[in-house]
Amino acid sequence: ELFTAISEVEPLLETHKRIIDDLDDYIQKEEKRLHVLKKHLNLYKKEHGMAMEDIPNYLGNPINAFTLIKRLTTDLDFIEKSIKIGTEYIKNITVSHADVKYPTLEDLSGAAQALTRLQDTYQLDIGELAEGRLNGVVYSTPMSAGDCYELGRTLYNEKDFSNSLRWMLEALRKYKEENEVYDFTEVDILEYISFSHYLLGEVKAALQWTKKLLALEPKHPRARGNVPHFQKTIAEKEARLKRKRRGETGEDDEEEDSKPMSYLSKERKVYEALCRGEMEIPSEISRRLKCSYLTENHPFLKLAPIKMEQMYIGPDIVVFHQVLSDDEIEHIKDMAKPRFKRAVVHDPKTGELVPAHYRISKSSWLKDEESDVVARVSRRVADFTGLTMDTAEELQVVNYGIGGHYEPHFDFARKEENAFKKSSGNRIATVLFYMSEVAQGGATVFTELGLSVFPLKNAAVFWLNLHPSGEGDIATRHAACPVLRGSKWVSNKWIHQGGQELLKPCNLEYQREDVMRKIPRPIPRTSR
Ligand SMILES: O=C(O)CCC(=O)C(=O)O
C-alpha cells in the first residue's frame, strides 16, 4: 500500500535506479552478444553464397564440408545458448534485488484510481493529462499509448467502465500515432472500448466498435459472438421503448435523471467545487471576519502574541499562524515516518478497523512523553485554545498519498459509535496543523459552510466540533481534498470534553448562539 502516502513512494526511486543499472548492464552485454551473433550470421551468409555458386565444387572441398557440419552442430549450439542467456539474464531482476521495495498491482490500481479521482474532482481533461499537462502547464513526460492502455485496463478491472473507456480512446489515438511495438494490439484496445460501452448500457456504440474490430480481424471469435447478442439487445430495447411510447407498459424505465439528487451526491458536488476553490462564503459572514493578536490564556502570549485569523463565524473556525516551526515540523515528520500505518476507520457494522477507500493516507500517533517537541506542541495548543490537554488524544501525524484525500466526515463520534462512550467524552475541538504547503489541491473544505482552507505551512486551523450542549455540530462537516500535486503533511490534535468543565462551560443550548441556518448557501464564484 505504498500509494497511500507520498513519503512511502520515495524509496521507489532507489528501486528505479537499480533497474536502470541492471538494464544498462544488460543492454551492453546484449549488444556485445548481438555483435557476435551478427558475425556468425554474416559468415553463414557468406559461406552459403559461395556454396550456392557452385555446390559440387564447394562441398567437394573437405574443409567446406566439415565447416558446414560444424556450423549446423556445435556452432548452432553456441548460437542457441547465447540467445537463451539473453532471455535468462533479466528474468530474475526482481528476485535478485530483494532488499529494495517493489510496488504491487494493488499500488498500480490505487494510483490509477487516484488519477481518476483527480481528473473528476479538478475537472482535468484526459487529453491534457495524457500530454503531461496540468491546467496548461507541462509537469511530466507525455503518457504513451501503453501507459494509457494500462490505466484503462486497471480501471476496467476496478469496474470503472466510463473512465476505462476514456483512457482506452486516448490509448487508441496514441497507438495509431506512435507506431510502437507493444504486447497488445489495436484489436485489444477496440475490444475494451466496445465492451466498456456494452457494460455502460451503450449497446449501439458497443456494436459499432465491435464492427471496427472485425474490420481489422474478421475472425476474432469473441467479437463475432458478441455481434448477434448486441443486435438482439438493441432490438429488445427498441421494442420496449415503442411499447412505452404507445403507453402499453406501466414500468418506469431507466430514466435515472428524473430522480432527485441525493444528499450525498449534492454534497459531492459542493465538495468538488470547494476543492477547486470555486465557492465563496456568504458576504454576511466574510465582512465580519477579523484578524487579531491572541494575548490571553498564557502570560507568554503578552510577549509573543499569536496571529489569529477568523475564517468563519458560527461555527467559529480560526487559523492560528506560525504556531509550528520548520524544525519542529521536521522533527515530528522524522518521528512519524517509521511508524506509518495506512489510515483505518471503524467499520460501522462490525466495529473493526478497516482500510477505507475514502481516506487515502498514512498516519501514526506521537505521545507527549516521547519527545520534548511533541510535549511542547501540546502545551502550545493548550495556550492558544485555552483548553486542557489532560484528556486530549496523542498527536496524529498524517501524510497523504497520490491523489490522497479524506472524504466529508465529522470528527466527533455519533451516539451509535463505540467511541462516543469514552470516559473522556467526545472530541470537543480539532486542531489541524499544516506541516507542508501543497503545490496544487489538498484544501481542507467545510461542505456545510462553503468554506475552503488552503494549507499554509506552520499554521493550524481550529474549530469546536460540539454545540455548548455537547451535541455534535453538523455544520463542522469537513473533508481533505485530493492532493493534485505535491505531498501534504498535517497533524491532528483532538481535544476531548473531559476536564473542560470550567474552561468551556457547557449549557443546555442545543444550538450555538450565532445561528448560521438563516445564512444563504455558498454561491459559485461568477468571476471564473
Ligand atoms: O487533512 C485535512 O485537511 C483534514 C484532515 C481531517 O479532517 C482529519 O484527519 O480528520
Ligand SMILES: [Fe+2]
Ligand atoms: Fe477531520
